[in-house]
Ligand code: HEM
Ligand SMILES: *[C@@H]1O[C@H](CO)[C@@H](O)[C@H](O)[C@H]1NC(C)=O
């Protein structure tokens with residue numbers, strides 16, 4: 001009966017219903033604060049909805065920046081955003097006043113994924129997961145933990161964030177980029193990846209899965225202590241889930257959920273799939289954790305999970321609990337895979353489209369490394385051109401154009417405007433990385449942007465990892481991966497468009513701006 005009723009509600013009715021609810025609930029909420037940065041015309045109740053439906057948001061916002069200046073506001077539903085543009089203002093917000101913009105907004109989707117303990121007690125039979133220790137915990141302790149807010153590294157705030165971040169950075173450092181072990185893991189993965197590319201025999205193929213898998217293996221080796229074969233089905237499933245989940249965050253239903261969680265949670269839609277996916281991903285990690293517990297050696301650490309379990313065993317490690325470990329692990333996997341893999345896919349695309357640049361990189365590889373030895377991080381210092389090309393790929397690729405959202409920790413004055421506590425703040429990184437004042441030819445792919453007198457030239461306006469104390473936690477690792485994967489691939493292959501195909505730079509917008517799926521030929525050298 002219910003099922004029948006549900007089916008008979010038309011989509012239109014659903015939207016009318018939603019709309020009325022949104023209007024009423026929004027009306028109850030706060031109004032625009034005083035001295036707030038200027039914004040475009042916004043509809044009563046719903047805000048700047050016009051941007052959700054415009055076919056060209058880039059052009060639409062372009063006009064805004066021109067009209068309103070380097071700092072302006074937008075409204076979506078009852079939520080106000082402040083958007084900041086340009087090097088001086090972004091430096092002011094993320095570095096000079098960095099402490100004031102150190103938090104992340106509590107986006108309802110993240111909140112429900114990363115702080116609800118109840119969710120964990122759901123059994124997922126097909127993943128053989130019985131390890132939900134938290135649901136057996138005494139009531140008092142569970143409450144205390146729920147109260148701490150969003151877990152993990154990416155979406156957490158305050159003391160919890162600071163502590164988890166410090167611990168993760170130290171642990172990553174202990175596994176050593178400088179001490180070679182992590183470098184060796186990347187080099188090993190480079191061998192697997194070049195082998196997998198060679199199997200394609202120079203024929204057109206989509207490199208997406210292989211690159212994603214290779215990159216993800218680095219994080220897996222850091223967190224779980226092992227890599228996965230490129231045809232491992234469980235692992236492919238996990239990667240697919242991550243991808244699907246990223247894509248789903250951009251759907252209208254998910255956005256509506258973020259605006260009005262208490263209403264939308266009763267509706268079917270992509271947000272429900274997101275919850276289901278996260279449960280599956282969590283259970284994958286839970287299973288890894290319990291395996292680690294079985295053969296944990298308290299005096300030795302094989303990987304991130306071991307180190308974390310040891311930290312949990314310390315008397316004062318109250319924030320170090322299993323729920324947080326799962327969140328940190330997934331955050332590392334999530335933040336470390338898609339970003340780096342997307343950048344490498346941009347790199348191959350640029351090389352195929354600009355063969356003369358590719359040839360210069362290969363000439364430098366041949367001169368410094370040759371064909372018989374594997375590239376090492378040490379080589380980077382003697383390879384300014386290759387290094388400049390990788391930087392230019394990151395600048396032009398611009399995969400996270402608006403940075404990851406921050407939230408004002410307290411009332412703050414920025415460029416003379418008042419940004420009240422809790423306001424979501426977006427730093428428009430593209431406004432710096434495509435600034436006419438900073439770059440000779442901002443819209444061309446020009447490695448010369450990073451070269452001066454034949455030497456590598458470090459540029460302040462290069463900030464794909466963002467800046468300040470909350471910038472990318474994996475920057476060192478990511479830069480090591482980009483250099484080693486890129487040089488290993490170009491050492492062995494020349495990348496070309498498939499016959500009768502013209503490659504272009506069209507992109508898709510998800511959590512990162514990624515190239516549209518493409519096929520490419522990796523011709524052995
Ligand atoms: C080319 C590759 C990468 C790019 C472009 C990139 C970019 C970024 C950016 C823009 C942020 C937001 C910083 C901010 O809020 O100011 C971020 C955060 C983060 N990244 Fe990366 N990232 C990359 C690779 C990695 C890797 C390999 C890891 C794995 C260790 C990683 C882990 C993280 C984490 C954990 C955060 C959250 C940090 C926090 O909130 O404190 N990233 N990244
Ligand atoms: C971000 O910066 C780019 C490049 O300057 C600009 O085209 C775009 O309009 C800006 N977007 C917003 C929302 O400020």
Ligand SMILES: *[C@@H]1O[C@H](CO)[C@@H](O)[C@H](O)[C@H]1NC(C)=O
Pocket residue numbers: 315316
């Ligand atoms: C651990 O907690 C106790 C009691 O709260 C405190 O006295 C001690 O200084 C703490 N130790 C560390 C290392 O934080």
